[in-house]
Amino acid sequence: MAQDLVALSSDYQFWMQKLSVWDQASTLETQQDTCLHLPQFQEFLRQMYEVLKEMDSSAITERFPTIGQLLAKVCRNPFILAYDESQKILIWCLCCLINKDPRNSGESKLNSWTRGLLSCILSTFRFDIKEVGLFTRGLGYAPTAYYPGLLKNMVLSLVSELRENHLNGFNTQRRMAPERITSLSRVCVPLVTLPEFEPLVEALLTYHGHEPQEVLCPEFFDAVNEAFLLKKISLPASAILCLWLRHLPSLENTMLHLFEKLVFSERNFLRRIECFMKDLLLPEAACHPAVFRVVDEMFRYALLETDGAPEVLAALQVFTRCFVEALEKENKQLRFAFKTYFPYASPSLVVTLLQHPKDIPRGLWSQPLRRISEMLQEIVEGQTHGSYGGPFESWFLFVHFGEWADIAAEQLLMVEAEAEAPEALLWLLAFSGSPGAGRRQRSQTMIAQTDAITHEVIGFLDQTLYRWDHLCVEAPRPRELARELLTELRGQA
Known part of the structure; x- marks a missing residue:
């Protein structure tokens, strides 16, 4: 992690300068330069995400105080956003900035600002199916009218549709097509750590249609499980059980x-x-x-x-x-x-x-x-x-x-x-x-002697104290002696 941070810090300054140049002038030369460096920049974004996902939001802003400026410049560059892969990694990075439990007004403002950028990206996200059209037609808004406050309503709309689809079973007139559910799960891959999307993630995990094969994409399962292990998402046990039953690798x-x-x-x-x-x-x-x-x-x-x-x-x-x-x-x-x-x-x-x-x-x-x-x-x-x-x-x-x-x-x-x-x-x-x-x-x-006798005794004492706690064994003096011996042996091991 430390080596990654050192290497990333050097690249960070280089790309910050590049983005500033690309942002200030829209000439043929800057456009060509953007396209020329795009593969390397995508790799930088991916490395940035690998580092950010291991840190909490406050540590991120402390280590990279200008991270918001960098990501905002990326969001304004149409040549970078033209590639779906760039969009996906950018959304991953932005999701890392959101603090689920903001402790002060500064963190709340950062959350609001980040959600605004996400809404901007989502409004232009090019999906295989017309998800954006589905959101806006159902709510009466044009894509350009997306605001962070609408994310919750969009998600609840889809959750309701998924659950209705699940209850209707074979009612094909109102049933969501399997291909659409697959595409929806793919769209959610970079968004699973957003608190607003947790109800949709849970609805997808607990959805069971009548298709003979799994309809959710493997990348969705991988992303949810990774977020769960890193404590970036909160899901009920029933949803986690569905995740593990439907996707053994998780x-x-x-x-x-x-x-x-x-x-x-x-x-x-x-x-x-x-x-x-x-x-x-x-x-x-x-x-x-x-x-x-x-x-x-x-x-x-x-x-x-x-x-x-x-x-x-x-x-x-x-x-x-x-x-x-x-x-x-x-x-x-x-x-x-x-x-x-x-x-x-x-x-x-x-x-x-x-x-x-x-x-x-x-x-x-x-x-x-x-x-x-x-x-x-x-x-x-x-x-x-x-x-x-x-x-x-x-x-x-x-x-x-x-x-x-x-x-x-x-x-x-x-x-x-x-x-x-x-x-x-x-x-x-x-x-x-x-x-x-x-x-x-x-x-x-x-009752034979072994070279690992010290570790055996440590294990025995620890397990004894652990068991006494669960059995509610009242033995104050033996418990005190066992703890003292355990502390002494651990110091020697």
Whole structure:
């Protein structure tokens, strides 16, 4: 980002001078010079957008105080606006200047001024279909009479038409043609971050016609998902769910965005991971089995590629807990059986793992732990091995509910647990740490030392504190000691 800003600042001054020359004289020479430099200027605009989209509006005006002058000069140059590609990138840049929550009169004036430029461009935007004519004929205005205040009315008009079209279904006399919806989605690509266009974006995402193929263009889905990930747009969970169900690459990019955050963030901060996932609406959207299966498969591949990285394991466990909470909140009587979400797992094992420790007296935690250990041993080493996949499938299911492994570790520290079922708990922990090992290797792995012991302890303490918070465990002194040790270990790691 810093290198991009340095390079862009040098180009910025060059193009500012060029635009001033082109703006002051309309001679044959300046027209020829404009056409000659147009490809390089378009590339500059594209680079400018890539930088602006990562900044908020106040930072943009602070870093580029004359950005408004530059974009205004572009808007007045007919040779630049003659190309659709230039128009699109220019609109993207202008949208970055709009502050959704202006904090003072200066930001409000900038918003109004920017919307005025956008209206000017939109009035001359050359669409494949006569969208401008549709707006103006319906509202009784000529294209030159566009004002920022009319944007809201235009959008509401289209939203109403889309919803009416959706309700009428096969009523072909009042039905919007698929080609027109496709063109409308393409027109919206550079406009998705404008607050005024959010109702139209939502209406397009939730629109379902009777066409056999997708009518919204892929670029529209990409633009909406990028704006959502960058928090440039606010949409309800239902619209995001439609986005991911209709365009798989958007969901995949969202998961890659999550993994990227995990890689570049500090380890073992589960509360931060939880907040980030909820901001992405992943647990809520995953209540739909199709979304859950995609998310789950990407976690599976991430674990395989990273050899079970602790960051990915922690993220999977947080996701599962948030997903189960969202599922229970959405509908107490589940619309989908749990087998829909875990089709390759033992149903009885899934039911046992789904038991929330909070609903079980603490003194009885060893009982479900013993059942979980016995069922896993039977699947992995017994006769039912082929019924529910290999050891990895059983391990992958178990680590979804990794708090049971943490509780097993806690139980082993208690005399009562050691007296009741040490072998079952030891096997469970050994299996959790090395699912691919054979029976003999697993026996050698039980309560074993590793080079990464510090990081293991950090993870255990962080997960314990995280779990105590959700289980409302009252343990002031142990909690204080755990936090002190966690702080000390993080300083050494």
